[in-house]
Amino acid sequence: MVPRPPGTPPGPLRFPPKVFMPLLWLFLLLSMTLLTGCHDAPVPDAGCMACHRGLEPASASHTGCVSCHGGDGAAAEKTAAHASMLGPRNPADPAHWEKSCGACHPHQLDRVRGSLMYTNTGMIRNIQQSWEGEDGRLYASGEDDRLYDAQGEPLSLQGVAELDNLAGELYRKFCSLCHVRIESTGAWTASHASGCAACHFPYNDNGTYQGNDPTMQGKWPHSASHQMASLPGNDVCFRCHNRSGRIALSYQGLYDGNNALVPTRDGIPGPELISGARSVVSIAPDIHHEKGMDCIDCHTSRDVMGDGYAYRNLYEQVEITCEDCHGSPTERPRARAVLRENEAPLLESRSYPQPVRSGMSMVLTAKERPYSNVYLEGEKVLLQGKRSGKLHQSKVVTGTPEHTVVGHERLECHSCHSRTVVQCYGCHTRYDRSQQGMDYIKGRPTPGLFSEAEDYRTLYPFPLALDQQGRIAPVTPGCQTFVTVIGPEGEPEKSGYVARYKGKNQLRFAPIYSHNTGRRAVGCTECHGDPAFLGFGQHVVTGADIEATLLCERSDDKPLDGFLVLTEGKVRAFSVITREHSRALNASEVKRVWKVNLCLACHRDPKDPIYQKKLDYAKLEECLRRPGVPARPSAGPGGR
Numbered sequence: 001m002v003p004r005p006p007g008t009p010p011g012p013l014r015f016p017p018k019v020f021m022p023l024l025w026l027f028l029l030l031s032m033t034l035l036t037g038c039h040d041a042p043v044p045d046a047g048c049m050a051c052h053r054g055l056e057p058a059s060a061s062h063t064g065c066v067s068c069h070g071g072d073g074a075a076a077e078k079t080a081a082h083a084s085m086l087g088p089r090n091p092a093d094p095a096h097w098e099k100s101c102g103a104c105h106p107h108q109l110d111r112v113r114g115s116l117m118y119t120n121t122g123m124i125r126n127i128q129q130s131w132e133g134e135d136g137r138l139y140a141s142g143e144d145d146r147l148y149d150a151q152g153e154p155l156s157l158q159g160v161a162e163l164d165n166l167a168g169e170l171y172r173k174f175c176s177l178c179h180v181r182i183e184s185t186g187a188w189t190a191s192h193a194s195g196c197a198a199c200h201f202p203y204n205d206n207g208t209y210q211g212n213d214p215t216m217q218g219k220w221p222h223s224a225s226h227q228m229a230s231l232p233g234n235d236v237c238f239r240c241h242n243r244s245g246r247i248a249l250s251y252q253g254l255y256d257g258n259n260a261l262v263p264t265r266d267g268i269p270g271p272e273l274i275s276g277a278r279s280v281v282s283i284a285p286d287i288h289h290e291k292g293m294d295c296i297d298c299h300t301s302r303d304v305m306g307d308g309y310a311y312r313n314l315y316e317q318v319e320i321t322c323e324d325c326h327g328s329p330t331e332r333p334r335a336r337a338v339l340r341e342n343e344a345p346l347l348e349s350r351s352y353p354q355p356v357r358s359g360m361s362m363v364l365t366a367k368e369r370p371y372s373n374v375y376l377e378g379e380k381v382l383l384q385g386k387r388s389g390k391l392h393q394s395k396v397v398t399g400t401p402e403h404t405v406v407g408h409e410r411l412e413c414h415s416c417h418s419r420t421v422v423q424c425y426g427c428h429t430r431y432d433r434s435q436q437g438m439d440y441i442k443g444r445p446t447p448g449l450f451s452e453a454e455d456y457r458t459l460y461p462f463p464l465a466l467d468q469q470g471r472i473a474p475v476t477p478g479c480q481t482f483v484t485v486i487g488p489e490g491e492p493e494k495s496g497y498v499a500r501y502k503g504k505n506q507l508r509f510a511p512i513y514s515h516n517t518g519r520r521a522v523g524c525t526e527c528h529g530d531p532a533f534l535g536f537g538q539h540v541v542t543g544a545d546i547e548a549t550l551l552c553e554r555s556d557d558k559p560l561d562g563f564l565v566l567t568e569g570k571v572r573a574f575s576v577i578t579r580e581h582s583r584a585l586n587a588s589e590v591k592r593v594w595k596v597n598l599c600l601a602c603h604r605d606p607k608d609p610i611y612q613k614k615l616d617y618a619k620l621e622e623c624l625r626r627p628g629v630p631a632r633p634s635a636g637p638g639g640r
Helices: 017-040 046-051 078-082 106-114 121-131 166-173 234-238 247-252 301-305 322-326 344-351 413-417 524-529 587-595 617-624
Strands: 144-148 154-159 272-274 278-282 335-337 361-364 370-377 380-384 391-394 423-439 444-458 464-466 472-477 481-486 492-498 508-511 539-542 545-548 564-567 570-573
Touching: 046 078, 106 144, 106 301, 121 166, 121 481, 166 423, 166 444, 234 247, 322 361, 322 370, 322 380, 322 413, 335 370, 344 370, 413 472, 423 472, 524 587, 570 587
Parallel strands: 423 481
Antiparallel strands: 144 154, 272 278, 335 361, 361 370, 370 380, 380 391, 423 444, 464 472, 472 508, 481 492, 539 545, 545 564, 564 570
């Protein structure tokens, strides 16, 4: 176009003939080419849509068939169309994901490939510690030498198919089916696809298609529809996280303990039935669930999909803490403004109801990375539901008297605020080498069939010990297993033996966050006055002794549901707390906990100013030595 000369009155712009005619012919030529092409060239997915009428588009940006599934979209016959498909049902399976999802999302694929959700390195390592002992190598669901640890050093993971012992067998035949390398198709409420589709194409309870494509209607196994869930709901997390620590159950306020199929309402099991023929009953849900928050509202994508590094333990990968949103006793939540256009909060929040805007002050995780949905507005900490868009204001506890009690510096938030912690005691595992069991990693049945039974399960009270960070946290049996092994000819080889851990035959407990948080904390008199909270299990107190009432079948004087014993005023540990740097409270720490009962007799309110001062144990001893005060056991449970 020719610029208008200065002072020229407004009017239509005109091209000189030498410019106009070539442009006209070019326009006509392009128009004819485009019109002819649209009329004659085959549509790439025309063959697919001829059969799959009504099939939901995966998303607004995933509208093609061949681009994800492969195959021949122009073929009119099914066999020819499907011959070169990836899958054929699930192109997101790890066997194909580099050609499908990874072709467009290489960064996300690199993250997932190293995540614990996929490698299961931490799970396999902890099984080894509890069942066979470590052999100095790191294993994963599959062999991989393209990973790096958090220090950027190359990390080679061995395939767990090569772990030829009881620990390897247990993982391959039990644990592996719940995780994203493997498709699970036979479990009511717990089936899921493999790879990326495990989270982004959710199954319904029975794993059948219920969408709008008549050719797929009711087919199994298949996602509930062909519509992608870019932001997975709690039902996706529930598919896997309903065993072991039962965190998905606890979060939603469900409990599967000690009832099997025993009728619980109107003569029938329930109120719900989940995988493994388990009835679940209702308990108080997590406070965050009560408020309408999804799992992904707290957990970042890096928690779930990884951050590009391969970790040895779950606590190393998870980057969130309670203090991020609620503050610590001494420091408010930290935040920083997001300014660069390529920052994660701006990119990740594009599918949220209210995307993050440049300049917003985003709250930081424990790893100093910004959340994509938690931000500061003045003095308020606001969390946006990623799927719902609902705004939640987080209560900041910094400086409040009940959170600045002297002596509580090592307490994890969930030590006080857990409503319940699932604890399974007396786990009896039978490994029968005369029977065939499905090896989900190898993809075929092999000799060795596992079965489980348990003695007792409870929710409260729960024991406390030091966790991986040296902080006081709830612990649960992990694994407290009595193993029976049957030989190839059906002969018993071992009967109810306790596996060795660090050279000793001992039961094991492990730190846990139960995901059943309550607004109200455990009472001071409960924690300081009930020895069960310190790991003594169910008991009676007799003088300077604590006698267990739920005994280990391998010992007449040790608790099944605890890890400490008190005899003649002396505390000693029986079981062990697994994970690095973890341990039970020692005798000195136990005594200090119990001595607080002397204060609690009068000062019951945690906001009492007395608890803002350092406890003078010498003064307490003087009180005990006053005339007229009866003698007390030196290490007994204080105010009991």
